[in-house]
Amino acid sequence: MLAGKRILLIIGGGIAAYKSLDLIRRLRAQNATVTPVITNAAKEFVTPLSVSALAGEKVYQDLFDLTDEAEMGHIELSRAADLIVVAPATADLCAKMAGGHANDLASTLLMATDKRVLIAPTMNVRMWQHPANQRNLATLQADGILTVGPNEGDMACGEFGPGRMAEPDEIVDAVTAALATGPLAGRHVLVTSGPTHEPIDPVRYIANRSSGAQGTAIAQALAALGADITFVTGPADVAPPSGVTVMPVQTAVEMAEAVKSALPADAAVFAAAVADWHVVNAAQSKIKKDAKGSLPVLKFAENPDILAQVSGMKKGRPKLVVGFAAETDNVTQNATAKRKRKKCDWIVANDVSPSTGIMGGSENAVTLITKDGSQDWPRMSKRQVADRLAGAIADALGAAGDT
Numbered sequence: 001m002l003a004g005k006r007i008l009l010i011i012g013g014g015i016a017a018y019k020s021l022d023l024i025r026r027l028r029a030q031n032a033t034v035t036p037v038i039t040n041a042a043k044e045f046v047t048p049l050s051v052s053a054l055a056g057e058k059v060y061q062d063l064f065d066l067t068d069e070a071e072m073g074h075i076e077l078s079r080a081a082d083l084i085v086v087a088p089a090t091a092d093l094c095a096k097m098a099g100g101h102a103n104d105l106a107s108t109l110l111m112a113t114d115k116r117v118l119i120a121p122t123m124n125v126r127m128w129q130h131p132a133n134q135r136n137l138a139t140l141q142a143d144g145i146l147t148v149g150p151n152e153g154d155m156a157c158g159e160f161g162p163g164r165m166a167e168p169d170e171i172v173d174a175v176t177a178a179l180a181t182g183p184l185a186g187r188h189v190l191v192t193s194g195p196t197h198e199p200i201d202p203v204r205y206i207a208n209r210s211s212g213a214q215g216t217a218i219a220q221a222l223a224a225l226g227a228d229i230t231f232v233t234g235p236a237d238v239a240p241p242s243g244v245t246v247m248p249v250q251t252a253v254e255m256a257e258a259v260k261s262a263l264p265a266d267a268a269v270f271a272a273a274v275a276d277w278h279v280v281n282a283a284q285s286k287i288k289k290d291a292k293g294s295l296p297v298l299k300f301a302e303n304p305d306i307l308a309q310v311s312g313m314k315k316g317r318p319k320l321v322v323g324f325a326a327e328t329d330n331v332t333q334n335a336t337a338k339r340k341r342k343k344c345d346w347i348v349a350n351d352v353s354p355s356t357g358i359m360g361g362s363e364n365a366v367t368l369i370t371k372d373g374s375q376d377w378p379r380m381s382k383r384q385v386a387d388r389l390a391g392a393i394a395d396a397l398g399a400a401g402d403t
């Protein structure tokens with residue numbers, strides 16, 4: 001599947017570097033060429049000899065190596081690949097990338113490249129959660145750097161939590177998605193997904209039962225058709241898809257901001273279950289029960305309707321805007337009215353009554369509503385709904401042509 005593709009693999013200095021040896025094997029099994037670069041810290045975990053032997057290629061190590069520079073300069077090296085993969089991407093490498101440092105071969109290649117970069121972050125759970133690291137990650141994601149993982153689980157340091165490097169197979173999937181050629185190659189598609197959390201006080205919030213499963217599946221299916229995906233997600237139960245640009249948010253207002261900053265896009269799919277209201281008088285500290293037993297009174301204000309805002313854009317509107325309609329009664333009728341009201345091109349309507357088991361479940365039964373009428377799709381897995389919708393989006397964008 002990766003035949004003819006050239007991957008520049010930068011191996012950072014983390015214990016997960018041992019998995020990068022397996023990653024090289026798996027990338028080569030897909031017929032990719034892997035050019036390895038190893039940092040000084042990585043040499044504490046794996047040897048240049050083993051990396052080079054598995055890659056079947058010379059391993060690059062030093063910025064100021066005269067022989068290397070004579071054969072292939074670092075600028076050329078950074079551009080000869082189809083994709084740069086950083087695995088493991090340590091906290092230090094992420095910080096260097098976010099800060100634009102260029103003080104060794106790896107960081108210089110990452111600064112000099114004109115190719116896409118996919119990172120597989122890994123570090124101790126506390127380091128992962130540290131605000132400095134989270135800031136760096138947000139910067140990298142805003143710069144369009146693709147991420148895969150980290151996963152949650154037992155760590156080599158004996159702690160548990162997010163920070164384990166994605167498994168080699170997951171990284172290969174992310175590489176495949178990043179290099180996908182397909183009907184949506186070169187198209188940018190924005191997908192919103194998951195619920196939003198609207199704070200009441202620092203420990204309480206208003207949410208809904210959306211798991212993010214349908215939005216995640218749609219983003220994955222669009223990526224598999226070659227689209228470049230920006231995935232704006234509320235706090236979902238399911239992990240975001242690999243190989244896409246993830247913008248995590250909490251509230252509807254944050255989601256609206258993230259969507260604005262992610263545009264322009266060729267198409268936008270609004271699968272998120274956005275809260276309609278937020279609490280205006282959210283407390284800065286925890287609301288306590290008072291002795292008289294008086295109850296707190298929450299005041300609400302309407303959230304921005306992100307779908308309606310994007311559909312109504314006079315300039316730079318995506319060619320295809322797809323909304324969702326979560327309904328419990330008169331599904332087709334309500335969703336048809338919603339499509340007109342929100343001025344989107346398509347609405348994917350579903351019945352979210354508890355008896356359907358759709359919200360939070362693995363299946364979906366949807367009706368696709370367009371200006372030409374409605375089409376009931378049979379009940380199928382969310383993945384199948386996603387594939388079919390992605391195919392329809394590819395057809396519609398293909399028919400719309402380039403601008």
Ligand code: CTP
Nearest residue numbers: 270271272274303304305306307323324325326
């Ligand atoms: N949506 C949005 N921003 C909001 C509310 C909804 O972008 N503030 C989007 C959703 O992502 C979905 C569509 O609008 O694509 C419809 O969401 P839904 O909750 O069904 O509709 P509402 O506008 O909330 O209408 P109602 O709850 O009255 O049915």
